[in-house]
Amino acid sequence: GQNIDQPTExxxxxxxxxxxxxxxQTSGFNGLFWYQQHAGEAPTFLSYNVLDGLxxxxxxxxxxxxxxxxxxxxxKELQMKDSASYLCAVVDSNYQxxxxxxxxxxxxx
Amino acid sequence: xxxxxxxxxxxxxxxxxxxxxECRSLDFQATTMFWYRQFPKQSxxxxxTSNEGSxxxxxxxxxxxxxxxNHASLTLSTLTVTSAHPEDSSFYICSARDPGKTTxxxxxxxxxxxxx
Numbered sequence: 642g643q644n645i646d647q648p649t650e651x652x653x654x655x656x657x658x659x660x661x662x663x664x665x666q667t668s669g670f671n672g673l674f675w676y677q678q679h680a681g682e683a684p685t686f687l688s689y690n691v692l693d694g695l696x697x698x699x700x701x702x703x704x705x706x707x708x709x710x711x712x713x714x715x716x717k718e719l720q721m722k723d724s725a726s727y728l729c730a731v732v733d734s735n736y737q738x739x740x741x742x743x744x745x746x747x748x749x750x
Numbered sequence: 751x752x753x754x755x756x757x758x759x760x761x762x763x764x765x766x767x768x769x770x771x772e773c774r775s776l777d778f779q780a781t782t783m784f785w786y787r788q789f790p791k792q793s794x795x796x797x798x799t800s801n802e803g804s805x806x807x808x809x810x811x812x813x814x815x816x817x818x819x820n821h822a823s824l825t826l827s828t829l830t831v832t833s834a835h836p837e838d839s840s841f842y843i844c845s846a847r848d849p850g851k852t853t854x855x856x857x858x859x860x861x862x863x864x865x866x
Contacts (some may be wrong), residue, residue, distance in 0.1 A: 674855070681841075681862065682859070682860065683756075683857040683858060683860040684857050685857070686855070728794070738784075738796070738855065740795070740796075
């Protein structure tokens with residue numbers, strides 16, 4: 642079966658750095674998305690990785706290792722507004738999105 | 751970036767009635783749109799894939815006669831929840847891919863459906 646694993650919840654301090662991990666086992670791989678979702682709202686796009694390595698975009702960076710079936714989202718200089726759920730999603734061989742359950746990130750002052 | 755507009759944002763309806771949710775791609779033509787449902791504290795779950803001009807493809811366990819999907823044009827897909835029941839209360843989200851930007855999936859704002 643297909644499976645995406647993320648931690649359920651993480652807590653971090655404002656101004657700090659946090660890394661949210663995602664491991665996956667899917668039938669084929671055509672890329673991995675990270676989305677941010679605030680409560681009661683639709684997800685918003687953060688990043689897309691299809692090749693190994695680190696993609697940096699401002700305070701957010703995303704890393705992918707296809708051989709390990711592993712990705713992480715790195716958030717720097719955390720702000721209170723970063724409190725949200727972060728969803729990892731993999732595009733499988735049929736170009737369908739397989740979603741993780743999301744990681745709820747709580748930022749404390 | 752591409753914009754997907756979903757309407758309404760929230761709706762309350764009586765048990766047994768039907769509710770229609772619209773999903774529009776505002777600045778691109780979406781040959782394929784996706785409908786998701788999300789229960790509280792759970793992941794997005796794909797309900798169906800909507801293809802313009804043809805029948806939708808439903809995921810296993812999703813009743814096609816209950817969740818009617820129509821994709822009559824390249825910019826509009828609708829999801830109708832027929833004979834809604836309280837257990838259908840959920841957050842429904844549509845998504846569309848811009849053929850010119852295959853690395854992103856754009857989401858509508860979502861519709862919070864409450865059936866009383």
